[in-house]
Amino acid sequence: EGIMTNILLILKRRKWLLTILLLAALVASQVQIADRDNASGQLSIGTVGEKVITLGSVAEAAGDTDYQFDGVADDIQFQAALDALPATGGRLVVVSATTIVFAAGTTVTRAIDNVAIEGTGRGTSFTGDGVTAQFTAGGNNWVLRDLRVDVNAATLLAAMGATTGWIWENVATSDVFFANRSPAGQSIFNDATVASLTDSGLTNTRVPIAGVGGLLGDDADMTFSGTTLTVAGISAPVGRVATFTVAASNATADEIAQADYVCDGTSDEVQILAAIAALPADGGKIVLSNGHFNVASTIVINSPVFFQGSGRRFTQIVQTTGGLNLFEVNSSAYGSTFQDFSFASVNNCGFMLTNLHNSTFRNLEGRGAAILFNLRGCLFNHFIGVTISTNYPGLFAGAVTWDYAFKMDFHNGIANNANTWTGVVIEGGSNGLYWESQSGEGASAFLGGCIEGQSVRAVFGFEVSGITFVGTWFEGATSDVYFESSANISLLGTFRYLGKTELVNTTNTLITGGTHGTILMSGTSTRKYQNNEYISPGETRTASGTLTAGIANAIALAWHNPEAQDIIIRKVVIEITTAGGTATAVLDVGIADDAAGTNRGVEFFNDINANAADVNDSWVAGDGGTQTKWVVCQDSASVTDGWIVGQILVETAASMVGRYYIEYVGR
Structure with a gap:
């Protein structure tokens, strides 16, 4: 145990020796570690054996880069950095978005292979006299990446000379922005309209077409003029989506130019029927343009067809013959x-x-x-x-x-x-x-x-x-x-x-x-x-509510049929629990048109004693009941006979307290 303790103490006191040994190993293996202030803010670690030299403006990169630009004859610092690369090549990295100013007529170069010159995007801009390329490839496999130059694409291309394996990535010249450019071809982004393969930049992309006897891919094979695309001598309207298209007389010029049949605004069924007749035996698709089609006779269809307009607000067909x-x-x-x-x-x-x-x-x-x-x-x-x-x-x-x-x-x-x-x-x-x-x-x-x-x-x-x-x-x-x-x-x-x-x-x-x-x-x-408000025929339901006290002619109850169908009233019961207060106060109950008792009858009660606490049955004459049969009450939407209304008559029943009970069945 004592021996192990002594060993740990020695290691702790000598940990600086381990640090020195680690740094010596890194130097011997040529590992480069650089924290560059680039646009992405990432830490860049060079691979073993690769030489990376960093450059930046004095204001932005002083003390952090190998070479600094001061905005005057920056080609001197750039050439020095290029010369500092080993003979096997390496990378020059401009770590900031800055303008590098070259003296007029000056270019930098070196006769070695495998050189990569990198910026931080189009913000890294090389300017000179506008006619002299800032870089001339002195060997094969040169890479220009993420930068802008002030010369045109042709000048920069000439600066690549007869070297091979070179490539541009995200490089902007004074006239073109290249996503990718190499001796084999190019991919560019332009604001101009693409009207041929020259405009698209895909000059060396070819697709073999069987039977044509050659390869498609250059302007001689494929041209675009007006609304017609010609491929290896074969012409066709552009954008076809149908077997045949028919244009109205008031269609757009492009629709008319591309149509197989064009109507004149009178008897347009002639052109429509001609298009249908021209379909294959198993049918096809007819597309009508925007506009108005005036038809003077019947359009008869005897074979399968997909008949389509351009939208019901835009394609309109009318039969004008009675x-x-x-x-x-x-x-x-x-x-x-x-x-x-x-x-x-x-x-x-x-x-x-x-x-x-x-x-x-x-x-x-x-x-x-x-x-x-x-x-x-x-x-x-x-x-x-x-x-x-x-x-x-x-x-x-x-x-x-x-x-x-x-x-x-x-x-x-x-x-x-x-x-x-x-x-x-x-x-x-x-x-x-x-x-x-x-x-x-x-x-x-x-x-x-x-x-x-x-x-x-x-x-x-x-x-x-x-x-x-x-x-x-x-x-x-x-x-x-x-x-x-x-x-x-x-x-x-x-x-x-x-x-x-x-x-x-x-x-x-x-x-x-x-x-x-x-x-x-x-x-x-x-x-x-x-599952709704209806009840089946013969199904029984009940309803009840409180009576309302009041003076003569006041409404004591007003019950509206809650169903969306006619019902049949089997019985009405009026229970008075507290007398009305006036000896001669009576209550009539019957079918009415509304809650106010319009056209109220006495189908259930005539002169119930409102001043006596009692239970009154509409079928019992001694209770004032008048009902002799089931009574129809109209549905909830009806304007007549959809209510049961009770009204106080003769005298005040201001003290009356009670309830009503109604039994009904579905009709």
Whole structure:
């Protein structure tokens, strides 16, 4: 133990010997450690065997660098630093963003390989007479990095001479900023418009093209003029996104120049049909430009097509001839898509779809036809983001009234099944969605969107099944939703404002999820309510509240039907716990139009003794009861007969205290 203690004491006293030995080892291995005040503020450690000489301005780097610039004939210090590098090469690093001033006509060089001259970015700026390169490569593998010179690129390039392996990285000349430049090629950043491969700077990048017999890559192979790109002698319009493009008569000059077909503003269906006819047998894509297309006859489509405008506010198609459909899309066009344009017709049909299946209609705006979409025996079609409107701005022509937004007809033995509407908006007109005599129509869904402002019906269905509405807004039609002789209708979370639902001989209707609005049922209709304010037919609920004392003719109770449907009042009970105070005070209770007792009747009580503490039953004549049958009370939205009102008569009942109890069932 004593021996170990003595050894530790000796080592502690002689720790400076270890420091000397470590420094000697670093010097012997030529490891350089330099803390440079560069832009990044990082500590730079040279690799073993590499010579790094640092330079900086007197003001910014005095005492921290090997050589300092004073702004006068700085080429002298720079040449001295270059001469101080070993014959194997090394790095000259300017550690600050500064201007290095060379005497006019002066350049620095040395006949060695592997020299790197580095700055801190374009803030390290070498200036001279503007015509003499500051550096001349005296050997191979010279690197210029992160600096600016005041000569042009051609002068600096000439200064590289016949040397090899040189490279410029992040170097700015007086005319070009090079991200990378070497004998093999260049990558530059310019503000000029790229119009050829010369402008891009990729002069030596070539791509072999089979069958052409050579390499692409220089201006002789590839040129750009106006709106045409020519590659190895093959010309094509630039920016094509379609099989064929059709330009309106009022399209832009560029759109017209690139179009395959150009319309003249009259009978534009000629050019549109020509483009469709030119498509391959298995279909293709037609793109319409911005502008107005005036159509004088029907556009008939018998093969699959992707028919696209430039946006429904920008591409507008109108049928100007009365009695003709705008589009007729037949069964052989299975799988087509129509999107991004607006359309209108003088009086007939916007889209007549005959036994068309699995097609999509997206982002369309339509108005001004007797029927906007006529589905005749169509299956599995999708209508997404379509708007049918009478007040949407921007359409240049077409009437603003229509009879049907979507009319579904049984055709060729096929009912319209499994079609969906997502986010569709139908405003105005006479009828929104209209199914008639479908003989098995079903499994169609309307998701979100709104149907409002129709003068007749928002939705009409006769002999249909499996129609579902989810989260749809209805407003303002005579009947928002009307189904007759139908089944399995679902209204899930829909809202009807100032309208109603009518069900005639329609069974198994599901109404749920907060659906609101009046429900009228007749015939054999049945329905089921879930998770909302409705109650099922025959379901019993009760309500109660306190009586209000008052003088003669004051209102003692005013209860409003809380349900969005008609109910049936089974019984009313009035319990007086404290007499009214006046011997002849009486209370009448009946159905009224409002809380003030307008048109109040005596369906439940006539002259209850308000000055006697008692429990009074509306079915007991001795209690003043007058009820002989169940009484209908209208729904909460009704302006008549939706209230039960009790009124004090003859004398004051200022001391009366009590409660009322009402029992009712769903109707």
